[in-house]
Structure formats: C-alpha cells, structure tokens
Amino acid sequence: MQKDIQNSNAPSGANGYSNTTATLALAKASFRSIMRSPSAVVFTLAFPLIFILVFGFLGGGGTHIDVGITPGSDVNNPVIGMMEKTGMIRLVKDKTKAEFDKLLEKGNVDAMIDVHRKVNAPAYSVNVVYTSASRDKGGILKSVLNNLFYDKTLKPSVAEIRESTITGREYKTIDFILPGQLGFSLLSTGVFGTAFVFLSLRQTLVIKRFFATPVKRSSIVIGEGIARIGFALIGALFIILLGHFFFGFTLIHGAVTVVNMLLLATLGVIVFMGFGFIISGIAKNESMIPPISNIVTLPQFLLSGTFFSIEAFPNWLQPISRALPLTYLNDAMRKVAFEGLGLWDVKFQIMILLIWGIGIYAVAVKVFKWE
Amino acid sequence: METPKAIISVKNLVKKYDDFVAVQGLSFDVYEHEIFGLLGPNGAGKTTTLEIIETLRDKTSGEITVDGFSVDKQAQEIKQIIGVQLQAAGYYPNLNLVELIELFAGLYGADIKPMEMLEKVNLQDKAKAKYKALSGGQKQRFSIATTLINQPKIIFLDEPTTGLDPQARRNLWDLITEIRNAGTTVVITTHYMDEAEQLCDRVAFVERGEIIALDTPDNLIDQLVNSGFERKKEVKKANLEDVFINLTGKEWRE
Ligand SMILES: Nc1ncnc2c1ncn2[C@@H]1O[C@H](COP(=O)(O)OP(=O)(O)O)[C@@H](O)[C@H]1O
Ligand SMILES: [Mg+2]
Numbered sequence: 001m002q003k004d005i006q007n008s009n010a011p012s013g014a015n016g017y018s019n020t021t022a023t024l025a026l027a028k029a030s031f032r033s034i035m036r037s038p039s040a041v042v043f044t045l046a047f048p049l050i051f052i053l054v055f056g057f058l059g060g061g062g063t064h065i066d067v068g069i070t071p072g073s074d075v076n077n078p079v080i081g082m083m084e085k086t087g088m089i090r091l092v093k094d095k096t097k098a099e100f101d102k103l104l105e106k107g108n109v110d111a112m113i114d115v116h117r118k119v120n121a122p123a124y125s126v127n128v129v130y131t132s133a134s135r136d137k138g139g140i141l142k143s144v145l146n147n148l149f150y151d152k153t154l155k156p157s158v159a160e161i162r163e164s165t166i167t168g169r170e171y172k173t174i175d176f177i178l179p180g181q182l183g184f185s186l187l188s189t190g191v192f193g194t195a196f197v198f199l200s201l202r203q204t205l206v207i208k209r210f211f212a213t214p215v216k217r218s219s220i221v222i223g224e225g226i227a228r229i230g231f232a233l234i235g236a237l238f239i240i241l242l243g244h245f246f247f248g249f250t251l252i253h254g255a256v257t258v259v260n261m262l263l264l265a266t267l268g269v270i271v272f273m274g275f276g277f278i279i280s281g282i283a284k285n286e287s288m289i290p291p292i293s294n295i296v297t298l299p300q301f302l303l304s305g306t307f308f309s310i311e312a313f314p315n316w317l318q319p320i321s322r323a324l325p326l327t328y329l330n331d332a333m334r335k336v337a338f339e340g341l342g343l344w345d346v347k348f349q350i351m352i353l354l355i356w357g358i359g360i361y362a363v364a365v366k367v368f369k370w371e
Numbered sequence: 372m373e374t375p376k377a378i379i380s381v382k383n384l385v386k387k388y389d390d391f392v393a394v395q396g397l398s399f400d401v402y403e404h405e406i407f408g409l410l411g412p413n414g415a416g417k418t419t420t421l422e423i424i425e426t427l428r429d430k431t432s433g434e435i436t437v438d439g440f441s442v443d444k445q446a447q448e449i450k451q452i453i454g455v456q457l458q459a460a461g462y463y464p465n466l467n468l469v470e471l472i473e474l475f476a477g478l479y480g481a482d483i484k485p486m487e488m489l490e491k492v493n494l495q496d497k498a499k500a501k502y503k504a505l506s507g508g509q510k511q512r513f514s515i516a517t518t519l520i521n522q523p524k525i526i527f528l529d530e531p532t533t534g535l536d537p538q539a540r541r542n543l544w545d546l547i548t549e550i551r552n553a554g555t556t557v558v559i560t561t562h563y564m565d566e567a568e569q570l571c572d573r574v575a576f577v578e579r580g581e582i583i584a585l586d587t588p589d590n591l592i593d594q595l596v597n598s599g600f601e602r603k604k605e606v607k608k609a610n611l612e613d614v615f616i617n618l619t620g621k622e623w624r625e
Contacts, residue, residue: 016480017480018480021477022477022478022480024477025473025474025476025478026474026477026478028473028477029463029466029470029471029473029474029477030463032465032466032470033463033464033465033466036465037464037465200464201463204460204461204464205457205460205461206460206461206462206463206464208427208457208460209455209457209460209461209462209517210478211427212425212427212450212453212455212457213450213475213478213479213521214447214450214451214478214479214480215478
C-alpha cells in the first residue's frame with residue numbers, strides 16, 4: 001500500500017525504483033534455474049571431470065624421453081649412438097646451458113647427458129643429470145642406460161656412469177590436462193548456456209513478460225551474466241580443488257594461484273558468453289543451437305591445446321590454433337597455475353582475450369534479438 | 372451518478388503491420404474502478420490494442436494516456452502502475468511459484484510476501500510447484516497474481532478464461548470481481564459474451580480493428596430489444612451450462 005501512495009504522489013521519473021534490486025533478483029532466479037538444469041551441470045562439471053579422471057589415471061600418453069646433450073659434450077660416441085637407436089629417446093641439442101637448466105627444472109627435458117672420453121683411456125665417462133620434475137621418465141632412462149652399460153658391444157668403451165638428480169618441479173599430466181579441461185568447461189558454459197537461455201526466454205515470451213515490468217534490458221543481460229559467471233566459477237573452483245587434492249594438480253602459490261585462475265576464468269566466460277549471445281540471435285529454434293555452438297566450440301576443443309600442446313600440431317595448423325581465444329586462456333591458466341606467474345606476466349594472453357571480447361560483443365550487439 | 376474519471380484514454384489509435392492495418396482509428400476511455408471489456412473475434416485487434424497501451428508495442432499513430440502518463444514518453448512510469456497478463460507468456464524455467472513471485476517482486480521493486488500473493492489467488496498449496504505443472508485455471512490465477520505484485524492501479528487481462536472449464540471460468544470471474552472491488556481498474560479481453568455480460572461494467576465490440584459498439588451490457592441488450600429483436604426460441608430459465616455446474620458442483624477442481 002505504501003508503494004501505491006508513493007506512486008500516486010510522485011510527479012514522474014524516479015520514485016525509488018532500483019535497477020540493482022531488479023538485476024540481483026534476476027541473477028538469483030537465473031542462478032537457481034541453472035543449478036536445477038541438468039545439461040548445465042553436465043557440461044560444466046561432469047564433462048571436464050570425466051576427462052580429468054581418464055587422464056589422471058592413465059597418466060602421460062606416448063612415452064618418449066627428452067634428453068638434453070650438455071653443451072661441450074662429445075657427440076660422436078657409441079653411447080649417444082645407442083640411445084638414438086632405442087627410438088624412445090629424443091635428443092635435444094643446440095641450447096645454451098641456461099636454457100637447458102630451465103627446461104630441466106620444469107621437466108620439459110627429462111634428463112641431461114654429458115659424455116667425455118676419459119683421459120688416457122679408450123673408454124668414455126658418462127655423466128647423467130635427472131630431474132625430480134620428471135621422475136618417471138628419469139627412471140626409464142636409468143634402466144635404458146643400465147642396459148647399455150652392460151651391453152657387450154659397449155661395455156669396453158664405457159668406463160663409468162655418474163648420475164645425479166636436480167630438484168625441479170614435478171610437471172604431471174594433470175598440470176597440463178586440468179587447465180585445458182577448465183578452459184573448455186568455461187567455453188561450453190559460456191556458449192551453450194547463454195545461447196539456450198536467451199533463445200528460450202525469448203521464445204517462451206518470458207522476456208516479453210519482463211518487459212511489462214519496469215526492468216531495464218541491461219539488467220536482464222547483467223543479471224543473467226552474473227548468474228552464469230557465478231555458476232562457472234563455482235564449477236571452476238570445484239574442478240581445481242578436486243584436481244589438487246585428488247590428482248595432485250600443482251598450485252604453486254596455493255590460494256593466490258586459485259584466485260588468479262578464477263580471475264582468468266571470469267574473463268574467459270565473459271568473452272565466451274559473447275558467442276552465446278550471437279548464437280541465441282541467429283538460431284531460429286532450440287535444435288539449431290547445438291550445431292551452431294559446436295562450430296564455435298569443437299575447433300577450440302581440438303585445436304586450443306586442451307589435450308595436447310599446440311606445439312605438437314603440424315606447422316600449417318599452428319596459426320589456426322594461435323588465432324583461437326581458448327588457446328590463450330589455456331596458456332594463461334597453465335602459466336599461472338604451474339609456472340606461478342602473476343596476471344601481469346600473462347598480459348599478452350589477457351590482451352588477446354580482450355581483443356576477442358571486443359570483436360565478439362561488437363557482433364553480438366548487432367545480431368542479438370530481444371523478441 | 373457523478374461523472375466517471377477516465378484512467379485510460381485512447382484516441383484515434385492506428386496500428387499497421389507493414390501494409391496490414393490491424394487497428395484502424397480506435398478511440399475509447401476506460402473509467403477508474405470499472406471492469407472494461409474488449410470483445411471481438413480472433414484477429415480483431417484486441418491483443419494489439421492492449422499491448423500498445425501496455426507500452427509493449429509501438430503504435431503507428433494516435434494518442435494514449437494511462438493515468439495521465441503518455442505511452443510515448445512515460446513508458447517507464449506506466450509500467451510501474453499497471454499489471455499485465457499476456458495472452459501467451461511463459462515464466463522463468465525451473466523455478467517454483469514462490470521463487471517466481473520473488474523474481475517479479477525484484478523486477479517491480481515491490482516489497483511483498485510471496486505467500487500472501489499466492490493466497491490472494493488461492494494457490495498457497497501450490498507454492499512449491501513449478502508453473503508448468505499447474506492446471507489451466509491455476510496457470511491463469513498465477514498469472515493474475517503476478518499482475519498484482521506492484522499493487523497496480525490498472526490490470527490488463529488478455530483472454531484469461533480461454534480454454535478453461537466452466538468451474539475455473541466462474542472462479543476466475545469471482546477473483547477478477549474481488550480485485551476490482553479492492554479498487555483496481557480491470558481491462559479484459561474475451562470472446563465469450565456470457566462472461567462479458569456477467570463481469571464487465573462496459574464493453575467495446577471490436578471488429579477488424581474498429582469499435583462497432585461501446586456501452587454497458589444492459590444498454591446494448593436494451594437497444595437491441597427496443598429495435599424489435601426477438602430470440603427465435605423462447606428462453607428457458609436455465610441453460611446447459613447451468614445444468615453442468617449444478618450437476619458437477621461449483622467448487623474448484625484443481
Ligand atoms: N506481430 C505481428 N505482425 C503481423 N501481423 C500481426 C502481428 N500481430 C498481430 N497481427 C495481426 O493483426 C491482427 C490482430 O491481431 P490481434 O491483435 O492478436 O487480434 P486478437 O487479439 O483480437 O485476436 C491479426 O490479423 C493478426 O494476424
Ligand atoms: Mg488476442
């Protein structure tokens with residue numbers, strides 16, 4: 001009744017209507033609705049978790065061992081020749097000592113080898129440095145070398161093998177897989193979720209009913225956005241914590257790393273939601289959403305380093321990979337999580353995401369439909 | 372009787388959809404605290420007219436004021452003092468009735484208790500149900516509840532009884548009458564004449580976008596009778612609907 005009296009007395013214009021209240025009411029409603037929608041939960045959580053489980057248990061796929069040859073090492077000797085023949089060992093040459101040290105520390109090379117002819121003797125001395133960042137592969141290399149050492153043809157020429165281990169960070173499969181899955185989860189939530197919601201709100205005339213209230217269009221978009229981002233962040237946090245506590249996902253700076261990852265996730269979802277707005281505008285009905293969304297998500301799923309490092313792709317594919325926004329989100333996530341970089345250190349990746357965001361929203365504003 | 376005050380005034384309203392003229396120069400006033408009926412067959416232009424007054428569609432030409440506010444310049448003010456039931460509208464998916472009412476309370480900036488709103492339309496037992504799970508009559512009652520959230524001066528009901536069974540229809544008439552008795556002006560569209568005769572203080576007949584008659588149901592009937600009209604068959608004291616209601620009972624069925 002209070003309200004009525006106010007209304008009749010107010011001249012015109014503002015009589016206490018709050019856009020914030022309206023926006024938050026929408027965010028709350030939308031969030032409740034998302035939490036009860038099976039498809040949203042499946043896309044955001046179940047899907048990435050399955051991949052994380054699979055890869056978490058399978059461990060690192062095709063085994064090859066990257067062995068760096070210490071600068072100054074003898075290269076034309078039977079030891080290195082035999083190592084090459086195993087087919088399992090990839091030799092990494094032509095890098096400086098400093099570069100090798102970094103690679104070794106991160107586990108990007110699994111060991112360093114240094115071979116020298118012993119003074120006054122025909123035999124060689126082999127010096128191997130392993131890294132704790134890659135214990136599994138170090139172990140394999142060790143047994144390979146032991147076999148070589150006892151190999152009859154080599155035996156006379158190898159005098160000794162000296163081994164040592166440096167401590168580096170252990171880079172596990174999960175450290176690669178989890179950020180990729182997280183990125184993909186954000187992409188699906190942003191694209192599918194947003195596209196479905198806005199198309200269905202438009203088609204079922206929910207939005208039309210909203211327009212009969214004093215709510216602003218911006219409140220509708222922002223309210224939905226808040227709910228979607230909130231949901232995506234809860235999903236992200238869940239994935240990160242599960243990965244950390246059950247699969248040993250590396251969080252170098254602990255909580256700070258998590259916060260940085262969530263900030264990146266927020267930027268990611270906002271950018272990806274733009275695709276969703278566009279798709280909701282061009283799709284004529286709900287059955288058109290999955291195919292159109294897949295055009296956006298599948299290439300990124302495959303080419304943005306979700307499963308494999310994009311360096312593993314053929315050269316002609318790499319420029320495509322490097323054009324996709326998810327590539328940069330994944331990249332930034334990995335750098336922040338594993339290498340412990342701050343957000344400022346991944347400013348290049350953030351900038352590319354922002355450029356994508358501006359482009360996407362420029363299109364979204366043009367093609368988005370309210371009715 | 373004192374002269375009634377017009378709360379809605381429509382003058383020469385024209386609406387074209389491309390070349391098609393859906394509304395051709397409508398003029399009428401709706402008085403404060405009355406139940407005003409727009410009657411006419413499907414496609415007559417009732418929904419179009421209503422939605423233009425509700426500021427949901429643009430008009431081609433004409434002048435409309437709602438409680439002194441112009442639809443052209445003061446749409447926002449109008450939205451705050453009206454309640455709207457659309458002929459076809461959905462509600463936010465996956466939410467129950469209480470949550471939907473909370474959402475609308477937020478959208479209107481109204482401070483209400485959701486359960487009280489549901490009680491007004493006798494849906495308190497369905498508080499935790501989803502809109503989709505309601506019967507036709509319950510859906511319409513819920514829609515009416517959402518129109519009352521901002522304590523509006525006027526509510527617009529677009530064919531609220533279409534598709535309902537006789538009990539649900541009568542039940543809705545009672546509800547609408549209560550709302551009017553509480554001081555709210557009601558604008559309703561229907562193509563059931565018995566409903567208009569029972570419910571409306573004044574009715575306008577709309578045909579192909581034009582008003583062909585506007586008066587109280589009594590006056591319209593009297594005019595016809597005075598012109599010498601007679602029903603072919605002697606009217607009995609009851610009709611088949613009365614029999615149906617009498618046999619099945621008047622209580623709510625949902
Ligand atoms: N958005 C629209 N575009 C084109 N024609 C429309 C549109 N809405 C309604 N019409 C046409 O305008 C006429 C009046 O429609 P409407 O106002 O819905 O009638 P009623 O509510 O009386 O059944 C109909 O012929 C309908 O086909
Ligand atoms: Mg209609």
